[in-house]
Amino acid sequence: xxxxxxxxxxxxxxxxxxxxxxxxxxxxxxxxxxxxxxxxxxxxxxxxxxxxxxxxxxxxxxxxxxxxxxxxxxxxxxxxxxxxxxxxxxxxxxxxxxxxxxxxxxxxxxxxxxxxxxxxxxxxxxxxxxxxxxxxxxxxxxxxxxxxxxxxxxxxxxxxxxxxxxxxxxxxxxxxxxxxxxxxxxxxxxxxxxxxxxxxxxxxxxxxxxxxxxxxxxxxxxxxxxxxxxxxxxxxxxxxxxxxxxxxxxxxxxxxxxxxxxxxxxxxxxxxxxxxxxxxxxxxxxxxxxxxxxxxxxxxxxxxxxxxxxxxxxxxxxxxxxxxxxxx
Amino acid sequence: xxxxxxxxxxxxxxxxxxxxxxxxxxxxxxxxxxxxxxxxxxxxxxxxxxxxxxxxxxxxxxxxxxxxxxxxxxxxxxxxxxxxxxxxxxxxxxxxxxxxxxxxxxxxxxxxxxxxxxxxxxxxxxxxxxxxxxxxxxxxxxxxxxxxxxxxxxxxxxxxxxxxxxxxxxxxxxxxxxxxxxxxxxxxxxxxxxxxxxxxxxxxxxxxxxxxxxxxxxxxxxxxxxxxxxxxxxxxxxxxxxxxxxxxxxxxxxxxxxxxxxxxxxxxxxxxxxxxxxxxxxxxxxxxxxxxxxxxxxxxxxxxxxxxxxxxxxxxxxxxxxxx
Numbered sequence: 262x263x264x265x266x267x268x269x270x271x272x273x274x275x276x277x278x279x280x281x282x283x284x285x286x287x288x289x290x291x292x293x294x295x296x297x298x299x300x301x302x303x304x305x306x307x308x309x310x311x312x313x314x315x316x317x318x319x320x321x322x323x324x325x326x327x328x329x330x331x332x333x334x335x336x337x338x339x340x341x342x343x344x345x346x347x348x349x350x351x352x353x354x355x356x357x358x359x360x361x362x363x364x365x366x367x368x369x370x371x372x373x374x375x376x377x378x379x380x381x382x383x384x385x386x387x388x389x390x391x392x393x394x395x396x397x398x399x400x401x402x403x404x405x406x407x408x409x410x411x412x413x414x415x416x417x418x419x420x421x422x423x424x425x426x427x428x429x430x431x432x433x434x435x436x437x438x439x440x441x442x443x444x445x446x447x448x449x450x451x452x453x454x455x456x457x458x459x460x461x462x463x464x465x466x467x468x469x470x471x472x473x474x475x476x477x478x479x480x481x482x483x484x485x486x487x488x489x490x491x492x493x494x495x496x497x498x499x500x501x502x503x504x505x506x507x508x509x510x511x512x513x514x515x516x517x518x519x520x521x522x523x524x525x526x527x528x529x530x531x532x533x534x535x536x537x538x539x540x541x542x543x544x545x546x547x548x549x550x551x552x553x554x555x556x557x558x559x560x561x562x563x564x565x566x567x568x569x570x571x572x573x574x575x576x577x578x579x580x581x582x583x584x585x586x587x588x589x
Numbered sequence: 590x591x592x593x594x595x596x597x598x599x600x601x602x603x604x605x606x607x608x609x610x611x612x613x614x615x616x617x618x619x620x621x622x623x624x625x626x627x628x629x630x631x632x633x634x635x636x637x638x639x640x641x642x643x644x645x646x647x648x649x650x651x652x653x654x655x656x657x658x659x660x661x662x663x664x665x666x667x668x669x670x671x672x673x674x675x676x677x678x679x680x681x682x683x684x685x686x687x688x689x690x691x692x693x694x695x696x697x698x699x700x701x702x703x704x705x706x707x708x709x710x711x712x713x714x715x716x717x718x719x720x721x722x723x724x725x726x727x728x729x730x731x732x733x734x735x736x737x738x739x740x741x742x743x744x745x746x747x748x749x750x751x752x753x754x755x756x757x758x759x760x761x762x763x764x765x766x767x768x769x770x771x772x773x774x775x776x777x778x779x780x781x782x783x784x785x786x787x788x789x790x791x792x793x794x795x796x797x798x799x800x801x802x803x804x805x806x807x808x809x810x811x812x813x814x815x816x817x818x819x820x821x822x823x824x825x826x827x828x829x830x831x832x833x834x835x836x837x838x839x840x841x842x843x844x845x846x847x848x849x850x851x852x853x854x855x856x857x858x859x860x861x862x863x864x865x866x867x868x869x870x871x872x873x874x875x876x877x878x879x880x881x882x883x884x885x886x887x888x889x890x891x892x893x894x895x896x897x898x899x900x901x902x903x904x905x906x907x908x909x910x911x912x913x
Contacts, residue, residue, distance in 0.1 A: 479691035485647055486686075487706045487757060488679030497705075498694050577741040578695060 262573070269569055273562040278329075280558040284551035285328045289321065337552035342544040347552045350537060355556075356437045357427060358526070358533035362518045364440075364449055365457030370511065373464035374500075380465065381472025382495055392465065399462030404521075408455040408528035415451060423448045425530035456525040460514045467510055471503035478502075504575050512568035516561040592663075593620035594797050595644070595765055600657035600667075602639050602648065602821075604868075611868040613639050613652065615821045618895070623764065626791065626798045628812030628829065630805060630844070632865050635818040637801045641767040643667070644799070645682050646674040661765070680710045683758035683796075685787075687770040689751035693742040699726075699753050700738035703760060710761040725756040730786060748779035752786065759790060766791065767799045772807065784811055805848050809833050817841050820865055820876040827901025837903045839881045875906065883907055 295312050303311075312318055316327065331337065337347040380389040416424035428444035430437040439445025475481060476499055484494050523535030530536070534553060541549035572579055602614035614636040621627050629637045642648050644659055646666065659667045661681060666674065678684075686692045694702060703722035707713055713721065719738070726734035729752040742750055751771065758766055768787065772780040788811050791798050800812055808815050809829060816826040817840065825838040836842040843861035863880040866872060872879055878888040887906045895904040896912045 479686055479688055480694040482647065483684070483686055483692040483754070483757075484694070486645055486678055486684035487709070488675050488677070489705065489709055490675070493705065493709070498697075501696050502694070576696060578743050 269566055273566060276562055277558060280555060281329055281332055284554045285325050287547050287551055332555060338548040340546055340549050342546045347548045351552060352435050354532065354534045354537050357531060358519065358522050358535060360438060361452055361456060361531060361533060362522055364453040365518055366515045368453055369457040369461035369464055373461040374468055377465040377468025378472055378495065378500060380469040384473060396462035396465050399458045404455060404524050405528050407458055408525060411451045411455060422451055427532055452525050452529045452531055456518060456522060460518060464511060468503055468507055471506055472499055475499045475502045505572060508568055508571050512564050516564050519560050520557045594623045594662065596620040596660045598658050601655045602643055602652055603655040604652050613821050613868055617823050619816055619826055621797050624795045624797055626800060626812045628808035628815040629799060629801045629818060630803055630808055630815060631818035634865060636821040637818055638769050641769050641799060641801050645678055645684050645767055679706060680761050681763050683763040683766045685754055685758045685766060685768040685771045688774040689747055689754050692754050693750060695742055698739050698741055703757060706757055707760050725760055729756045747775055748783060751775060751783050755787060759794065762794055763796060765797045769801045805844060820871055822876060823895055825901055825903045831900045837901055837908060838905050839883050840877050
């Protein structure tokens with residue numbers, strides 16, 4: 262187990278190294294940073310001084326090493342546009358995005374899995390048919406449209422929920438959260454639904470098809486022949502056997518939720534990283550773009566590592582394969 | 590006379606399809622005494638497995654029992670509500686499936702699957718159930734049972750897994766076990782061991798067995814009586830020695846002569862010409878008549894009833910004058 266984790270960590274580091282390389286290349290090929298930083302009236306001499314002080318005249322490999330070293334210390338330089346440390350900016354924005362993403366992911370699991378199990382157990386029930394129709398809507402409607410529809414219904418027409426922002430937030434150290442306040446929770450509902458709806462329907466359809474598959478297997482028939490209760494059969498025996506693909510998809514989707522929260526954050530003016538990133542693109546703010554790239558890659562790597570460990574926990578057969586692979 | 594443990598009367602299983610109703614099992618009647626082993630043989634699709642599944646109430650929809658009755662100790666099972674049938678499954682009737690590799694849930698230890706079953710049907714505590722599980726594993730011949738109980742199914746070989754499956758089916762001492770081709774998926778060398786084990790355990794526990802197979806050799810060694818099925822009907826049923834030695838129904842005769850023998854040298858094995866009809870076009874009259882070497886005019890017109898001719902019961906017009 263330990264050897265497995267160490268090996269996966271090394272692989273993760275290689276992935277991060279290559280992502281860093283791509284991020285670094287942006288500095289060199291997407292415009293001239295000095296040009297972005299100074300005003301029109303800055304003299305050539307001053308520009309050269311700035312260039313020298315930023316280390317931009319150093320050989321490229323040296324610059325890359327410096328970039329990596331700083332990245333390892335979570336230093337991504339100064340934002341061209343905000344004139345502030347990128348790390349500081351991210352610290353302000355990260356909690357908003359993560360909170361939204363995890364609430365959306367949690368929602369999609371807590372609602373999607375039971376719906377999928379039900380639709381798998383009673384594939385011909387009328388409720389299952391409603392679920393399936395609803396899931397088609399969820400899969401096919403674009404996120405921004407769902408967001409705008411929700412805003413129109415619940416914010417504009419009914420006036421129940423705020424249409425933008427995070428509401429009141431509470432600070433725990435540098436972490437800010439809206440979950441503990443009433444207005445924060447209210448503000449969270451619509452963005453979380455918008456962001457999580459696609460994942461919810463995806464997870465539901467996945468669980469349903471896996472359940473249908475598993476319920477046809479011999480060990481489920483044998484479990485019935487042994488007279489086990491329906492609950493033990495469906496939740497103990499069947500659901501656990503559907504988990505491996507569900508974990509895979511959920512893991513990948515959580516990464517995507519974080520990465521693609523951009524659209525939802527734009528629709529709801531959610532003060533998260535997506536919004537920051539979008540502004541950074543408009544202003545060619547490369548340090549923010551590079552840091553964002555690194556951060557999203559980092560999330561993907563961490564989530565994948567967790568997914569792999571969960572496989573190991575769920576399926577004992579994989580432990581055997583790992584044992585063999587390690588020569589144990 | 591002993592009261593039979595299980596009695597099946599005029600059982601008919603139908604599959605409603607878009608192009609009409611298919612009759613998969615037609616008018617079958619038989620009984621099993623406590624502790625008796627009844628072999629059920631027939632080609633694939635003859636309705637053997639469906640008969641077994643209907644007894645334990647696990648017919649897969651759209652298949653359904655159209656008429657007839659199944660009684661266990663005079664208690665009707667075929668119209669029992671789902672919740673009550675669940676209490677009978679595992680506790681009074683156990684079932685063993687064909688493939689031990691897929692009969693066990695791969696994600697749980699065999700100990701968990703055993704204790705779970707034991708605790709579903711009894712009031713044992715976790716500790717007692719585990720103790721009982723270990724003794725069961727020892728009984729089915731798993732070495733180092735106390736250690737092996739925490740292993741997962743993939744850590745066992747096929748034969749060992751079938752032993753675990755047998756332990757699972759027997760774990761709360763059911764009165765009847767339906768073994769649906771329990772050895773088909775196993776190595777020939779293991780088959781004999783498993784059959785011997787099953788026979789011994791059932792003798793020890795006084796459990797009756799319905800042994801569904803298409804292996805006449807297994808039936809001849811194991812069963813007390815044998816029922817021969819063809820195209821959803823029972824064509825012959827009787828003591829196994831009688832049927833093996835002096836088969837009466839032409840289909841049974843055909844089956845017997847298709848068994849290779851070590852003692853008699855034969856140049857060629859005989860075979861029954863043709864194939865079993867599909868359920869959608871079972872011929873009029875006796876369903877076996879197109880393949881029957883002894884076919885008469887009456888066979889093409891009227892279906893023969895199962896009649897008692899003394900040593901066995903047979904459904905064939907050739908024996909109708911011998912009815913007792």
